[in-house]
Amino acid sequence: MADLSDDIVTMEDIHKSFPGVQALEGVDFRLRRGEIHALVGENGAGKSTLIKILTGVERPDRGSIIFDGKEVNIKSPQHAQDLGISPVYQEINLCPNLTVAENILIGREPMKFGGIDWKTMNSRASYILDGLDVDIDVTQTLGSYSVAIQQMTAIARALDISSVKVLILDEPTSSLDVHETQELFRVMHKLKNEGIAIIFITHFLDQIYEITDRITVLRNGRLVGTYPTDSLPRLELIAKMIGRSLAEYDDMKRTKIESSQNIKKGDSLLDAKGLGLSGSVEPLDLVLHPGEVVGLAGLLGSGRTEIARLLFGIDKPDSGEVNVGGQQVTDHSPIGSIARGVALCPEDRKAEGIVGELTIRENIILAMQASRGFFKYLTLQQQYEIADRYIKILQIATPSADQPIKNLSGGNQQKVILARWLATNPQILILDEPTRGIDVGTKAEIQKLVLSLAEEGKSCVFISSELEEVLRTSHRIVVLKDHKKVTEFPGEVDGHKIMQAMAGSEQ
C-alpha cells in the first residue's frame, strides 16, 4: 500500500528553451502510481514540451527526472519505452490500411519459419484487446473501425511494447463522441486499478472532473500548481489556466444579443438554393445575412465540413446554385471564392491550414497574395506591416513575424490562419472547428472575434462540435444530420432542442 502512494515519476526544476522561446522554466511535476493525472494549460503553456522531455523526444536544459526511485537520463523515445513510459499521441500514428493486429504488433511481429506467424499474432492482439474489454475482429483493417477503436488500438500497442508503468494520453478524446469517450474512460479506470499511472492531457474540463485524481496546471512554461481534482472548483481551475477573469464570457453573451439588432434580414450575402453534391451533401437551402453568425450543429460526419467545402469551392456542387453578393457562382474554386470575399478556415489545421516551414509573415499574406496573383507582389515592408498588425490585433504569441509557423502552439497557429483570412478582407467567413484543440483563453478570443466581425456587417458560418460554443456565438443555428439539413433554430434556442434534432428524435 505504501508503494501506491509513492511517486513513479518526479521531475524537478525542469528548464527547456527553444530558439526565441523559453518553453519550460523550473517546472516540477510529480506523478503517483495508479493515478489519473490531468496536465492542463493554455496552448504554449509547456505541456507538450514537458511530455516530450518525459518521453525522451527532447532533453531538458536543466533539471532532474527520478523514475521509479532512480534518477534517470532519458536519452530517446526508445529508452523511455524501455523504462515503461508509453505515449499515445494526439495524431494517432496508425496505418488504417493494415489490420488491427498488424497495427498493434507492427515491428514486433511474431515470426515462424522466416515468415510472420499470423495465428500467434492475431491471438496475441485479441488477448491484449481482451484485457481492455474490447471485443473486435483483429483481422479486419483498422480503417473499418471507429476512431474510438483506433484509439484503443493505439493504447493496446503502447501496452504491448513494454511493461507500461506510465501511460500518456494526449488529447485522446478530441475526435471521440460521448459514448466512445465513456468507453475510453472505462479502459483508463481499468489500467489505473492495475497500478498504471496515466497522464491525461485534454481541453475538455468536464472530462477532467469526471476521471482525474489530480490536476497539474502550467502557464507560460511555469508551474502554477498541482491540486487534488475534487478540491479545485471549475472556475478556479479556469482562472488558474488563463490567469484572467471570466467576465468576458458574460460580455460576449451581451454582445451577441446586441449585435443581433444589426442583422440586415432583407439582404443576403450568400444565398444557396438546392446546393448539393451526391454522396456528400443532400441539396439544401442556406441564406447568410449581413451581420449574422450562422452556426452549423451536427454530429461528427453529419456533413458540416462538407457544406463548408462546397460553399468555399473546394468541392464542386453537382446540384443547385449559390449566389454570392447577388451574382451566381460559376467557378467553384478557392481562388474564385477569395475574389468573391469568401474565406474558409479549414477543420484540419495541420494538413489544410498551416504551411509549416514558412514564416508567420508568409503564412499570413499567403491568401492575400494568391488573390493578387504572381506579379502584384507585396513588398517586404508591406508584408511585415500586415503581419505585425495581425500579430498585435490577434495577440499572437511569438518573438517575431519571422518564426516558422510550425514552432507555434496550436492556438497561435490557428490565429495565424485567421489572420491569413482576415487579411483578404472577407465578407463571408466560414470557420470549421476554429477552436479545436485550443485553450480556453484563445477560444474566448476567437468567439469574440467572430461576433465583432459580424458587427462590422460581415457574415460568419461557425462550425463546432461543441454545442455550447455554437450556442454562444450564433444568431441562427442550422442543424445537420446524415448529410442533410434537418432544421433551423434561432440563436436563443435551448440546447436540448438542438441535441434532439441532431439525434433525429423529432421525426
Add this chain to the structure above:
Amino acid sequence: MKQESKTSFSWRKVTESRLFFPFSALALILLFDLIFVPGFFNVQVRDGNLYGNLIDILRSGSTVILLAIGMTLVIATGGVDLSVGAVMAISASVAALMINPYVLATQLSPETQRLISDPNFTNQPLWVVVPVTLIVASLCGLWNGILVSYARIQPMVATLILMIAGRGIAQLITNGVRIQIFYEPYSFIANGWVIVPFPLYIVAFMFTLTWLLTRRTAIGLFIESVGVNARSSFFSGIDEKRIKLLAYTFCGFCAGMAGLVASSNIKTSDANNIGLTLELDAILAVVIGGTLMAGGRFSLLASIIGALVMQATTISMYAIGVPANAVMAIKGLVVILVILLYSEQVRNVLRRLTAQRKEA
C-alpha cells in the same frame, strides 16, 4: 558560461545559413587545389580574354548550372525532373536540324557538301534557331508538368518516361544522323569568349532572370508554399497545379538552354551522349545547395554553388591526374560528405564532439 553559449549560438547561426555548406565544400576543394595542384589558380590573359583552371570550372560547369537552376524550382515544389538530360539531347537535335537539314538526304551533291561546310551557312538564322529550340524544350517540360500536376503521376515516374523516350525522340528528329554543325555563330554560344567564356553570360542572365521571377514576384513564395504543403496552399487560393506546371515548363526551358550550350560546345547533335547522366549532377547540385528533396525552401545561389562543387571536384581530379573513371567515385565521396553534414543526426554528433573538446 553565458558568454560561451552566446558565441556558440552565433556559430550555429552561421553554420545553419543556407550557403554555409555549399560554400565551405567549394572552399575545401579549392584549398586542396592550392596545396596539391601547382598553378591551379593561374589565370592567363590572351587577346584580352581570360583562361585558366578556374575559368574552365565555370565554363564547363555552365550546363549543369543551367540545369540546376530549373531543377531547383522543380525540387522545391516537391518533385524531380529526371528528363533534363534527354531534353538537352532533343534540343540539340532540333537546333542542328534547323541549321542543317540537308544531311538527312541520302546523297549530297558536292556542291551542297561544300555549301553546308561553310561557317556562315545555315538554313535558319540564329534568332530563329534559339527561340524555336527553347520553345520545343519548354513543351517537353510542359508535358512533364501536365503528367505530374493534372494526371497526378508521381514526378519520378512521370519524368522517367521522357528520360527514356527523349533520346529516342532526339534520334528520330535527326533520322539517326549525328548532324555536324559548322555554323560559326552557333558554336560561339559555347566557345565564344568575351573576356570570360560566353556561357557565363548565359548563366548570369538565367540566374538573374530566375531570381527576379522567383524573388521579385510571388512565384517563389508560391513554389515554396506548394512544396511544403500543397493542400494548405490550395486551400489558400494558390493554384497548386499551375505552379507545378510552371516549374516543370521552366525546367524544360533551362534544359533547352543547356542543350544549346552542350551541342554548340561539341558542334554536333549527338543524341546518345549529350546531357547523359547530367540530370543526376543537376539533382545533386540542388541537394548540395540544401534544398530538400521533399520540397520547400530553395536557394538558387546555393544550387549554383552546388553545381560548382561538382564541377570543381571533376576539374581538380583531372588536374592531379586521376583517371576519368575514378573521378566518378571521388565525386560520390564529395557528395556524401556534404549530404552527411546536412544530416541532423551527424550534426548532433559533431556538436557533442566539439562541446566535449571545449570542456576538456
